[in-house]
Amino acid sequence: MPDTASSPLAALVIAETSEWLDRVVIGLGLCPFAKAVQVKQQIRYRVCEATQPSDLLAVLDQELRALAGADPERVDTTLLIHPNALGSFLDYNDFLTEADDKLNELMLDGDAQLQIASFHPDYCFARAAADDAANFTNRSPYPMLHLLREASVSRAVAAFPDPSAIFERNIATLRGLSPERLAELTPPARLRKR
Numbered sequence: 001m002p003d004t005a006s007s008p009l010a011a012l013v014i015a016e017t018s019e020w021l022d023r024v025v026i027g028l029g030l031c032p033f034a035k036a037v038q039v040k041q042q043i044r045y046r047v048c049e050a051t052q053p054s055d056l057l058a059v060l061d062q063e064l065r066a067l068a069g070a071d072p073e074r075v076d077t078t079l080l081i082h083p084n085a086l087g088s089f090l091d092y093n094d095f096l097t098e099a100d101d102k103l104n105e106l107m108l109d110g111d112a113q114l115q116i117a118s119f120h121p122d123y124c125f126a127r128a129a130a131d132d133a134a135n136f137t138n139r140s141p142y143p144m145l146h147l148l149r150e151a152s153v154s155r156a157v158a159a160f161p162d163p164s165a166i167f168e169r170n171i172a173t174l175r176g177l178s179p180e181r182l183a184e185l186t187p188p189a190r191l192r193k194r
Contacts, residue, residue, distance in 0.1 A: 010047035013083050016141045017045060024185050030137060030170050033156040042076035051084045053095050060102055060145060067147050068108050078147040086143045089122040099145060115153065117146040121186060133174040137167070139186045 021043075026035045037043050044067070048059040060080060067078050086092040099116050103109045119140035124130050157163040174182065 007047075007049070009049060009083070013047045013081050013142055014045040017079060017081055017144070020141050020186065024136075028170075028173060028185075030173070032160060032166065033153075037076045037152075040076075042072075042074065044070075044075045044078040046078055046080050048080060048082040049084055050082065053085060053091070053098070056082050056085045056095070057098055057102060060099055061106070063147060064103060064106055064108055064114060067149070068106075068114060072149060072152065076149060076152050079144050080147060081142050081144040083142040086120075089120050089124060092118070092120050092143050113150050115148050115150055117148060119144045119146060133177065133182055134171045136174045136182060136185055137170045141186055 018038075021034060021038060025031050026038060044063075046059070046063055048056055050056050050059065059082075063078050063080050067075060086095055096116070096118055100109070103114060103116060108114045117138075119138050120143045121139055121141065122130075123138040123140075124135050125132070125138075128135060160166070177185075
């Protein structure tokens with residue numbers, strides 16, 4: 001698995017994120033495309049230990065360039081996990097505009113390029129209640145930016161019988177879980193318990 005576990009903190013964050021991916025995203029079938037890249041070890045886990053959004057933006061720049069230049073057979077997608085920055089979901093949500101601006105600046109947006117998906121421990125969709133189970137489709141142990149190749153997304157969607165039904169099915173799955181089971185999906189990461 002390509003990763004950047006260069007410190008004990010990074011190793012812990014990667015282990016917990018990988019476990020969440022296996023148990024929740026793949027385990028509950030929330031993303032029918034995640035299993036293939038996980039099994040083929042085509043996910044790059046990058047931990048950014050920065051505390052400031054400006055430093056995170058610089059690392060995002062590096063990771064977007066790295067993914068764009070990488071062989072898709074080796075690295076198809078990147079999870080840029082930032083446990084020390086943007087802990088507030090509102091700050092994180094505001095940062096997404098800067099992240100998209102960076103994608104545009106590098107001319108990596110649009111067809112056959114890259115896109116950024118968002119995940120956060122306190123993720124909340126617009127106009128949704130904070131306790132709506134639907135929010136768990138985008139809740140993760142740590143704040144992270146998921147960098148995806150447009151071509152890979154297009155291939156996966158084309159191979160899926162009804163891709164528009166994925167989101168609705170995920171919401172139904174999550175809303176069908178008990179409150180106790182929902183709480184188990186993204187327990188506070190060990191790092192944040194300290």
